[in-house]
Amino acid sequence: MSSQRETETPAFVLSLLITLGVVVMGLWWSADHLKTAHLLSVSTRLRPTEPDGLSPNEVLGRISSGERLLIQAGASPEKHQGVQAIAAGNSRQAAAYFAAALQSTPNDPEALIYLNNAQIGANPAYAIAVSVPLSQDLNSSLEVLRGVAQAQQEVNQRGGIGGVLLRVIIANDENRPAVARAIAQALAANPAVLGVVGHASAEATLAAAEIYEAGQLVAISPLSTAVELAHAGAYTYRTVPSDFVTARALADHLLNQMRQQKAAVFFDSRSRYSQSLKAEFGTALSLGGGLVVREIDVSQSTFSAADSIQQATAQGATALVLLTDGDQLDRTLQVVRTNGGRLPLLAGGDVYAPKTLEVGGPESVGMVVAVPWHILSASQAAFVERSRQLWRGDVNWRTAMAYDAAQTLIAALEQAPNRAGVQQALRSPEFFASGATGTVRFLPTGDRNQGVQLVTVQPGLRSGFGFDFVPLGHALPAPVPQPVPQLAPDSIPVSAPSPAPQPFPVPASPSNPVETPASDAPPAPNAVG
Structure with a gap:
């Protein structure tokens, strides 16, 4: 055989x-x-x-x-x-x-x-x-x-x-x-x-x-x-969750918890995600009685964080809302650093990154970020326990x-x-x-039927940078000895395509069997740390 x-x-x-x-x-x-x-x-x-x-x-x-x-x-x-x-x-x-x-x-x-x-x-x-x-x-x-x-x-x-x-x-x-x-x-x-x-x-x-x-x-x-x-x-x-859900959570927090009604929104005109979240946030804020007084496109070659904040405050902005995507994280963090904690900050999920804690530092403390889920809100869940055993640290x-x-x-x-x-x-x-x-569960549109989690940046030891994302209202967590390590920085490239690659295999299935060499592979490694 x-x-x-x-x-x-x-x-x-x-x-x-x-x-x-x-x-x-x-x-x-x-x-x-x-x-x-x-x-x-x-x-x-x-x-x-x-x-x-x-x-x-x-x-x-x-x-x-x-x-x-x-x-x-x-x-x-x-x-x-x-x-x-x-x-x-x-x-x-x-x-x-x-x-x-x-x-x-x-x-x-x-x-x-x-x-x-x-x-x-x-x-x-x-x-x-x-x-x-x-x-x-x-x-x-x-x-x-x-x-x-x-x-x-x-x-x-x-x-x-x-x-x-x-x-x-x-x-x-x-x-x-x-x-x-x-x-x-x-x-x-x-x-x-x-x-x-x-x-x-x-x-x-x-x-x-x-x-x-x-x-x-x-x-x-x-x-x-x-x-x-x-x-x-x-x-x-x-x-x-869709931007519809995220935008309404951010607008509600801005209006009812921060008690601010006028916001300047930072976005990326080249990103569908950023454009979508900006539009949904503007609608949600307006329906709640608030107003977006200025929209700032961080993708413009003439973008200046200092000038943008100055112009926004001159137009009456009392909060800065960062709805950019991950490609513009560096410019977004320029806004965080330049703001220096003067105006309240809110942000979308792409700002949730280790680099925000590392570069934003103390200037990012108090910033509220909307994410679908946070591990500290589900610390007793079976998934969390299994993921920590498998990956030797916390997942996001x-x-x-x-x-x-x-x-x-x-x-x-x-x-x-x-x-x-x-x-x-x-x-x-x-x-x-x-x-x-x-x-x-899904809605008829294919959207997830679920809300979002609001987290904030606070001093802490879990990330290794001196600051952590923690759920709003959550007590500061105990230090974790070893955070999840990264395999490589963002900028390291992956392998180039092979000059003469072999086709990706069609896996064997009950209805589509494929003959391949037999295997009696050893069991998976014990990942419990």
Whole structure:
């Protein structure tokens, strides 16, 4: 049987490479020449200057279930050896290498996902994908991958979904709409992929939505909050509350707790998320009797934090509201430092980052930030205990939202393990899943039926920077000896696509078996610290 599998595998790989090549080249040709392919009728409002043509190699180089590294930063020799073993078809040896890699870097979610995949070996498996912007925002991507990896680990350790294990495919969409479309096309063309966790930005999520709809493939975003997603179709969901919810929570706090009515809003005109949150906040504040006296676009080349604050106060602003996205965090922190604690500060979830505590320092104390979830508000939850054991530290809301997205797909697959069944399950008013943040339920729009958590910056020891995000009204927590370490700074690039990448494998499933070398991989490493 082993020799037969080894004979069949090259033929399967060649067949899949040809198929995916035809799909990607067909995507480029039909979009550029025929202009009629319904899979590509995404609105040209999505960054029309961005090129749509990606070669098959460029797409394949951004997708992996273990046969290539997507995160080179901090990768140990054992992790490289694990990838080489997967590419060579030796899942048993790969699992041993990935387990060894996790001994030295236990908070590496890519290594854990590849270990879980290697342990499946030739066994039937259901597959989901997770698409993150690894080369654009490494730290946030790692946070999302930790949530998916934890969900995969837990379901496989308890025997899988009806006895069938779960395989996870990782994709790097770079937060670029053109790349997200190409990734979505490749995933939709793979019948073994039954659901997607992604994407991160509103731009990427909206760019991919119509392709997922045409392929009847459910995608659940853990991070996209723009209100536009409510109209993205019947196959797009999210586990993070929308900007509608966040904006009303911030406006209510400004008006009724801070007792301020006139605000200046800082935003990024190039970000759909920022534009959406700004618009929703302005509406909510106006309905409550308040007023946005000035809007400041931090993406402008002439932006000056000092001048902007001076002009805002001259127009009567008594509070500053920071609704920028993560790409503009440096300029946002210029506002925090320049303000120096003079005017009250409120902010959206993208300001929730270690860099805010490190750079904002004492000037950020008292700033109120809206996030979907905070670990100190759920310190006794089973998810929190398991995540601390697995990752050797505390996780944040991005990990929790990604875990909820993966658990939602798992719960839907338990009802009906096929694409149509997943979508029908999520559409049911009776559907729910148990996640990190409690019960996951959806509105008919695909929005999460859940509120937000307001946190504030206070002196503390948990982060290692002397300041912490803590829930409003929460007593200052006891120090934690070792915060969650980071694998690498934001700016470290990921691996470039391989010159001749192999196609991402179609995982074996009960209805789509794939012959691969057998595996009797060792058990997962003991991550309890």
